[in-house]
Amino acid sequence: MNPKHTLKEYADALTRAGLLTASTLTPAAEGTVIDCLSYDTRSLHGTSLFLCKGAHFKAEYLSAAIAQGAAAYVAEKPYPVDAPQLLVSDIRYAMVVLGQLFYDHVTDKLTSVGITGTKGKSTTAYYVRSILNDWLTSEGKPPCAILSSIDNYDGVITEESHITTPEVLELYQHFQNAYDSGISHLVMEVSSQALKVGRVRGMTFDVGAFLNIGTDHISPIEHPDFADYYASKLKLFDSCRVGCVNTDADHAADTVAHARSSGCELITFGSHASDTVFCERVEKRADGLYFTVRSPKYNGEFSITMPGLFNVSNALAAMAISMALGVPEEFVRSGLRKARANGRMQVYESRDKRVTVIVDYAHNRMSFDALYRSTRVEYPGKEMISVFGCPGSHALQRRRDLGELSGENCAFVYITEEDSGEEPFAQIAADIEKHVKCPHLVCEDRAECIRRAILDHPEPHVILLTGKGEETTMKRGREFVPFLSDVELTLKYLAEYDEKEAKA
Structure with a gap:
């Protein structure tokens, strides 16, 4: 078990790092032994030192932490609460200094x-x-x-x-x-x-x-x-x-x-x-x-x-x-x-070998370009179909990059949901679609896109199903909700394809 430290020891560590700008620790508070260091009220226990950080931080989180036993807080600015404060110039570096002390390096x-x-x-x-x-x-x-x-x-x-x-x-x-x-x-x-x-x-x-x-x-x-x-x-x-x-x-x-x-x-x-x-x-x-x-x-x-x-x-x-x-x-x-990496270059085929599905986490220009070039060499004579989307609110350049690359390399493209988060899917899709210069479909239902990619194209084809791999959740808003993985959906619709072909 790591040694426990007092509030004074944490304050001294911040001082040595040149981070501490102000402190309201009293002599009585300095000797308080800390059991828990956290910035998440859900993980607090015992006597804690609470860190105020993050773009979504709200003052009520600090109030809740104090109600749960926080003995003091660390922040870049003071808050109107009844608790000792350690004010720092850089909360992110403070987390490193305090965390290394708490976890004994x-x-x-x-x-x-x-x-x-x-x-x-x-x-x-x-x-x-x-x-x-x-x-x-x-x-x-x-x-x-x-x-x-x-x-x-x-x-x-x-x-x-x-x-x-x-x-x-x-x-x-x-x-x-x-x-x-x-x-x-x-x-x-x-x-x-x-x-x-x-x-x-x-x-x-x-x-x-x-x-x-x-x-x-x-x-x-x-x-x-x-x-x-x-x-x-x-x-x-x-x-x-x-x-x-x-x-x-x-x-x-x-x-x-x-x-x-x-x-x-x-x-x-x-x-x-x-x-x-x-x-x-x-x-x-x-x-x-x-x-x-x-x-x-x-x-x-x-x-x-x-x-x-x-x-x-x-x-x-x-x-x-x-x-x-x-x-x-x-x-x-x-x-x-x-060696195997779940969701990385996992290959599945229909019984008649006419449909190949490659499930991969490729999600940016460099990985898409490498995937297209490799697929063209390894599957000559088969047209490529891409099923992908882009995440919400970040890596915005991908929308142009992946749209351009898919349009240049594929016979057909499905633009679909891929962790849209707090940004509307329609906006993400529109940003991608304007760069796709080949036949394509915009459809938020990822499962439906995978089904159509497998079942609706008569020519022998390779489906590049990218971005999610074996992930079993989809980010919607700030939450990750349960969602069938690309592998599960691939196996489901390949089985449907095989059954359909057997009856043909």
């Missing part, structure tokens, strides 16, 4: 891997997880923890994920759960927003990986422009001991230069003979993708069974990370071979 107690990039984060994380699990199991150790945009596992919690990188205190709790469960390694995706707003500030990853950079998450509430987006991604190198960089990615030279200037040890991977992990040949066979690698630690032919030529790059990233962690080659081979 638990992020330093595990071997951690942070992965960023515009595309491929989840797949790479699952490759690394599979490799590490083979290695750890061979030594009688628990499987590694993972925090991803697909799901989270920390030894205590197994849950579907709704955010790429958890908020600060939730992140530390995942590390604490893993540590308490005897887990030695944790692999996580690190989003540009997490890096920009400081969710991983104060952490040092044993290995960080920069997969690629494209144009995404450009909006008034995320990144104002590409420069801000790229600069945020590069912050990963300020928080890792070893940095792995894909030299095949755009802006690779700048990324490598920044990694070097940050002082971390550098490992490169890609298709250049000068790369630390060099891939010199790729071949598609019936049972997977085979590629030949030369590196200081791993050499020869390796293979993956997840479809998609672009996944070779993700596998190279996993190999670079494994090299930094000292994983023996045999576990790299076996882990890559058996």
Whole structure:
């Protein structure tokens, strides 16, 4: 159990960090021992220190916290309540300072891997997880923890994920759960927003990986422009001991230069003979993708069974990370071979092979472009049909990007619901539709779009069903409501197609 601290100790930590601007702690209050640190009234227990943060914060939340036993609060401005206050200049950094003290710097107690990039984060994380699990199991150790945009596992919690990188205190709790469960390694995706707003500030990853950079998450509430987006991604190198960089990615030279200037040890991977992990040949066979690698630690032919030529790059990233962690080659081979990421490049076919459905989480220009190019190579002679939407209120550039790409590559496009949140679906759809230059249909009912994509097109076709994967919820308003996953709907309507064809 972590040691508990007094309000004075928390105030002193804020002072040392240069954050504390004012305090109304009395000598009597200073000795109060804190049981709970939180910004969520639903999680309060015992004697708590409450944090006032977030765009949706309301003063009544603080009043409720005090009624539930909060001994003091931390905020950037005072509130008219009867409780001691610790005023700070930066509430987000204050969460890091206070959280690290509360959780006894638990992020330093595990071997951690942070992965960023515009595309491929989840797949790479699952490759690394599979490799590490083979290695750890061979030594009688628990499987590694993972925090991803697909799901989270920390030894205590197994849950579907709704955010790429958890908020600060939730992140530390995942590390604490893993540590308490005897887990030695944790692999996580690190989003540009997490890096920009400081969710991983104060952490040092044993290995960080920069997969690629494209144009995404450009909006008034995320990144104002590409420069801000790229600069945020590069912050990963300020928080890792070893940095792995894909030299095949755009802006690779700048990324490598920044990694070097940050002082971390550098490992490169890609298709250049000068790369630390060099891939010199790729071949598609019936049972997977085979590629030949030369590196200081791993050499020869390796293979993956997840479809998609672009996944070779993700596998190279996993190999670079494994090299930094000292994983023996045999576990790299076996882990890559058996790795699976739910909702990533899952392929389903009708009995007559005329209809192929690829379920994938592709959701931005870079991932769509890679998916279309790979599909065209792997399924020659089949027309492509896309079923997708865009989330509400953020990543606004995707609407143009995905509309243009789908129109250029597909015979037909279905524009449908995809976590519209607080923005009307009609507005999102209109923003996409004006860029789609091929036959298409706008239909909010995602299940109906999948049904029609499978049943209503006579020519042999590949359906690219993107954005949701195996997620079982849909964001409407501020709530995530139950919703059949794309995989479940695909299996349902392929069965209907097979039955229809059998009677024909």
